[in-house]
Amino acid sequence: MSEYIKKTVEFSDEDLLVEALGETWGRGGAPVPVERHAEPTGLYGYHGDLRPEKAHIIVRRASIGAAANDVGYLRTGAGQYVEVVSQNERGWARDKLLAVKRLYGEKIALKAAKSRGWKKLVSRTVEADGRVVLRLGR
Numbered sequence: 001m002s003e004y005i006k007k008t009v010e011f012s013d014e015d016l017l018v019e020a021l022g023e024t025w026g027r028g029g030a031p032v033p034v035e036r037h038a039e040p041t042g043l044y045g046y047h048g049d050l051r052p053e054k055a056h057i058i059v060r061r062a063s064i065g066a067a068a069n070d071v072g073y074l075r076t077g078a079g080q081y082v083e084v085v086s087q088n089e090r091g092w093a094r095d096k097l098l099a100v101k102r103l104y105g106e107k108i109a110l111k112a113a114k115s116r117g118w119k120k121l122v123s124r125t126v127e128a129d130g131r132v133v134l135r136l137g138r
Helices: 014-025 087-092 094-115
Strands: 004-009 035-044 050-059 071-075 081-086 120-126 132-137
Touching: 014 050, 014 071, 014 094, 050 081, 081 087, 087 094, 094 132
Parallel strands: none
Antiparallel strands: 004 081, 035 050, 050 071, 071 081, 120 132
16 A cells, blocks of 8 residues: 655646646546545545545546556645645656646746736747746737
8 A cells, every 4th residue: 555645736726737637647638537625535545445635636546547546636724735646656657747737837827928918829848858938929
């Protein structure tokens, strides 16, 4: 049984976090379902057992893989989210977890740009170091 680890991450826009999670864990261009809960809800382990860890936003193991645990995000009183991910997923799914952060960052940047009058994404480039450069146009 994997132990869950909690890690505070800088997500504050729930809608964009849910979009980023659905798109990142999706397969073949189709986003996976992402659950939202008003109250923290239990996470399931890879054996299908209900674990004591809870989260407000959840990607269920069925959408991740048969040998996976649920991945969750618990909202704090400050409006940030604590990533609730098992040691197992922290290992094999490390790239996916980083991709969620990267895509969320892009979505935040595009939302901010649109509020400042930038209307379209002209280009998106991924640098050698993993940074994403967005070029916008009016």
